[in-house]
Amino acid sequence: MADDPGTERFAAMGTRVELHRFDGRADDALQAARRAIEAVDDALTIHRPSPATAMNEALLAGRAAVLDDDLLFDAVLAAAQGNADTYGLFDIAADTRTGASWAMVTLDAHTRRIAAERPVALDFGGLGKGFALDRAIAVLREAGVASALLTLGESSVAVLGEHPLGGGWPFAIPHPDDPEQELLTLELVDQALSVSATVGAGTRAPERAATTRPHTGTAVTAPLCAVAVEPSGTLAEVMSTALIAADDSAAARLLRGRPTSRFRFDLGPTHRPNPARILAA
Amino acid sequence: MTDQSFDLSRRSFLDRVLAATAGAGVAGAAPWAVAAANAAPTGRAPTTAGDRVRIGVIGTGDRGRALMRNIAKTRNCTVAAVCDVYAPNLAKGREIAGASVPAFTDHRAMLDAGGLDAVVIATPLDLHARHTIDSFDAGLHVWCEKAMARTIADCGAMVTKSKSAGKVLQIGHQRMFHPTYLNALKRVKAGEIGTITQIRASWHRNNSWRRKVPEGADDRHINWRLYRDSSAGLMTELATHQLQVGNWFLDAVPTRVIGSGSICFWKDGREVYDHVALIYEYSGGRKFIYTSLLNNARYGCEEQIQGSKGSIEPELGRIYAEVPPKVLALERMRQDVARGQKRAVPIGGATWFPELPVTTPGESLGWGEYDETMLQFEGFAEAVRAGRPLPGLLAQAYQASVASLLGEQAMDRGQAMTWPADLVTV
Numbered sequence: 256m257a258d259d260p261g262t263e264r265f266a267a268m269g270t271r272v273e274l275h276r277f278d279g280r281a282d283d284a285l286q287a288a289r290r291a292i293e294a295v296d297d298a299l300t301i302h303r304p305s306p307a308t309a310m311n312e313a314l315l316a317g318r319a320a321v322l323d324d325d326l327l328f329d330a331v332l333a334a335a336q337g338n339a340d341t342y343g344l345f346d347i348a349a350d351t352r353t354g355a356s357w358a359m360v361t362l363d364a365h366t367r368r369i370a371a372e373r374p375v376a377l378d379f380g381g382l383g384k385g386f387a388l389d390r391a392i393a394v395l396r397e398a399g400v401a402s403a404l405l406t407l408g409e410s411s412v413a414v415l416g417e418h419p420l421g422g423g424w425p426f427a428i429p430h431p432d433d434p435e436q437e438l439l440t441l442e443l444v445d446q447a448l449s450v451s452a453t454v455g456a457g458t459r460a461p462e463r464a465a466t467t468r469p470h471t472g473t474a475v476t477a478p479l480c481a482v483a484v485e486p487s488g489t490l491a492e493v494m495s496t497a498l499i500a501a502d503d504s505a506a507a508r509l510l511r512g513r514p515t516s517r518f519r520f521d522l523g524p525t526h527r528p529n530p531a532r533i534l535a536a
Numbered sequence: 537m538t539d540q541s542f543d544l545s546r547r548s549f550l551d552r553v554l555a556a557t558a559g560a561g562v563a564g565a566a567p568w569a570v571a572a573a574n575a576a577p578t579g580r581a582p583t584t585a586g587d588r589v590r591i592g593v594i595g596t597g598d599r600g601r602a603l604m605r606n607i608a609k610t611r612n613c614t615v616a617a618v619c620d621v622y623a624p625n626l627a628k629g630r631e632i633a634g635a636s637v638p639a640f641t642d643h644r645a646m647l648d649a650g651g652l653d654a655v656v657i658a659t660p661l662d663l664h665a666r667h668t669i670d671s672f673d674a675g676l677h678v679w680c681e682k683a684m685a686r687t688i689a690d691c692g693a694m695v696t697k698s699k700s701a702g703k704v705l706q707i708g709h710q711r712m713f714h715p716t717y718l719n720a721l722k723r724v725k726a727g728e729i730g731t732i733t734q735i736r737a738s739w740h741r742n743n744s745w746r747r748k749v750p751e752g753a754d755d756r757h758i759n760w761r762l763y764r765d766s767s768a769g770l771m772t773e774l775a776t777h778q779l780q781v782g783n784w785f786l787d788a789v790p791t792r793v794i795g796s797g798s799i800c801f802w803k804d805g806r807e808v809y810d811h812v813a814l815i816y817e818y819s820g821g822r823k824f825i826y827t828s829l830l831n832n833a834r835y836g837c838e839e840q841i842q843g844s845k846g847s848i849e850p851e852l853g854r855i856y857a858e859v860p861p862k863v864l865a866l867e868r869m870r871q872d873v874a875r876g877q878k879r880a881v882p883i884g885g886a887t888w889f890p891e892l893p894v895t896t897p898g899e900s901l902g903w904g905e906y907d908e909t910m911l912q913f914e915g916f917a918e919a920v921r922a923g924r925p926l927p928g929l930l931a932q933a934y935q936a937s938v939a940s941l942l943g944e945q946a947m948d949r950g951q952a953m954t955w956p957a958d959l960v961t962v
Contacts, residue, residue, distance in 0.1 A: 261870075262870070264859050264860070264862065265857070265858070265859060265860075266858050266859070266860050270860075271860030271861070271863070273862070273863055273866055275866060275869075275870065277873060404866070404869075406863060406866065406883065409863060409865075409883050409884060410884060412883060412884065418873075418878060419873050420873060420876065420877075420878045422878075424881070425878065425879065425880040425881065426880060426881050426882075426883055426884060427880040427881065427882045427883075427884075428883075428884040429882055429884065434882070437882075440880050448884060450884040482884065
């Protein structure tokens with residue numbers, strides 16, 4: 256079932272995926288990238304039996320699990336690194352109902368054994384999307400693709416190389432509640448972009464869970480939008496999520512020294528979401 | 537059609553069936569089609585008349601005559617007698633069969649006259665069981681139109697009698713031989729549409745389904761499909777085909793059925809429902825959802841086979857990937873690049889999109905421009921010669937007929953009906 260030449264479009268990880276290449280070649284690199292994303296989906300999904308659900312069943316039953324699946328193991332390692340990089344703000348174990356958090360999880364990277372002090376379930380959500388983008392980009396790079404744009408939903412984007420017409424790939428980030436209003440524009444080269452928000456159409460999608468502030472165990476209710484541009488999709492997802500989960504002082508710490516790559520907008524009714532509202536250090 | 541083009545299209549049809557059934561897992565799921573296509577006579581010269589299986593046709597109404605035309609296309613069957621209790625239909629049957637072919641108004645007289653190897657039964661549903669059993673008693677093999685019989689008990693009796701008589705019983709389900717359906721099955725077995733959890737099927741027409749009654753004729757005879765003594769209406773005359781497809785593609789029989797039936801539009805004295813809606817449950821929570829009605833034809837006849845990675849609509853001959861709507865901003869970006877233009881791509885909003893029906897064109901499964909009913913008869917003739925039925929076919933037919941009649945019971949009683957535990961073994 257073929258798509259447009261140079262384009263691969265499919266559903267995975269609970270959203271729509273588009274892979275675009277611009278080098279005019281007709282090899283199967285895009286199909287290989289698709290398989291890489293689907294493999295991550297198969298490993299991390301919690302919507303059908305998977306290595307992730309097997310791990311969660313064990314952790315919820317109070318048992319340890321050994322992460323035999325390489326993709327799952329790498330994703331858990333990435334989640335642990337993300338937690339460390341964000342002072343605990345990025346937390347795939349956070350649950351407002353149970354008060355669970357990553358702090359209760361023990362991971363032995365040598366034996367691949369994971370355990371928890373109390374029942375927890377890990378939800379890879381956005382991290383999985385960034386992780387999948389990184390895998391797909393690696394496949395395309397290995398195949399010699401020089402210029403490509405990949406999206407997982409519209410909130411997770413990665414670009415390979417320069418724009419086909421040269422220079423960076425320009426993006427305009429819209430206000431989540433008003434697509435006519437632009438929050439910022441930016442350009443990417445060999446980078447990934449992640450957008451997280453607590454308002455807008457995306458937050459009204461079925462089964463969408465609110466972002467949790469791990470340090471308080473509460474859901475973030477303030478109208479916020481965060482944008483992160485990072486060298487990898489995984490890190491971009493980690494940072495955009497952490498910027499939403501952070502309180503003002505923690506956000507300032509994450510934003511410090513990154514005025515052109517990390518952004519957080521307060522979208523409250525009394526504020527205008529312009530550059531002056533960006534809480535950069 | 538010239539003989540040469542007939543040969544070419546026939547060969548092409550058989551090749552297509554064989555190609556479809558060569559796919560992994562298909563032969564096991566459609567063994568009858570493999571057997572029929574492999575056994576179909578090949579070569580230019582038709583089998584001589586003396587070598588053909590001699591068939592007596594019981595019932596030469598519209599359907600019976602259509603079957604006779606298909607029999608005429610085969611290389612190994614010939615109509616050797618015709619029978620109908622209704623003189624105008626018998627006369628039309630003789631026009632097709634030829635004046636030299638014996639004609640009867642009583643099926644017993646035809647059976648007693650001898651000179652036959654098998655019968656084709658295309659009579660009202662309530663007569664199928666009697667005509668089948670009488671034919672077996674006369675030492676003949678039987679090809680019978682679907683549905684099998686008016687009651688589940690009669691369906692079982694036909695199977696039992698076939699076994700005790702040692703004769704072939706084949707039921708007319710042409711989709712089981714259709715290259716498009718076989719191609720669809722091949723692509724399902726290859727995993728192209730993922731795990732099938734639902735089939736949504738419909739047969740919608742916008743006509744009364746009532747035939748004009750000629751002067752001197754009896755309405756209950758002409759319009760037998762509208763009366764409960766002789767038919768379960770939409771369930772046995774239409775749904776049976778699609779229930780067979782459901783069982784086939786879900787590789788199981790239903791565990792339970794619930795349904796609602798009504799005479800909703802054509803309040804003309806008919807006794808059978810003109811509007812049915814049923815849900816057949818299968819193991820693992822899978823469902824076959826069925827509607828049939830007679831006052832709206834927009835959605836016609838179709839089985840929408842729905843998997844986690846795609847859908848198949850075999851009547852339209854299309855397969856569709858689960859492709860979400862395009863991101864318009866990315867579409868515009870591609871157009872910009874093609875024009876040498878570079879503009880900011882408005883993207884990055886949280887992901888959500890309206891869940892409207894997807895209208896992508898999909899991909900063709902290949903059309904069957906040849907009539908698959910011909911292959912049914914060639915397969916039947918080879919089964920008659922071998923004295924062995926085409927494998928797997930009767931079980932499919934029996935289960936489809938039981939499903940249709942169980943659905944009728946669920947609607948009549950207003951309660952869920954579980955799959956009978958006392959069915960005969962095929």
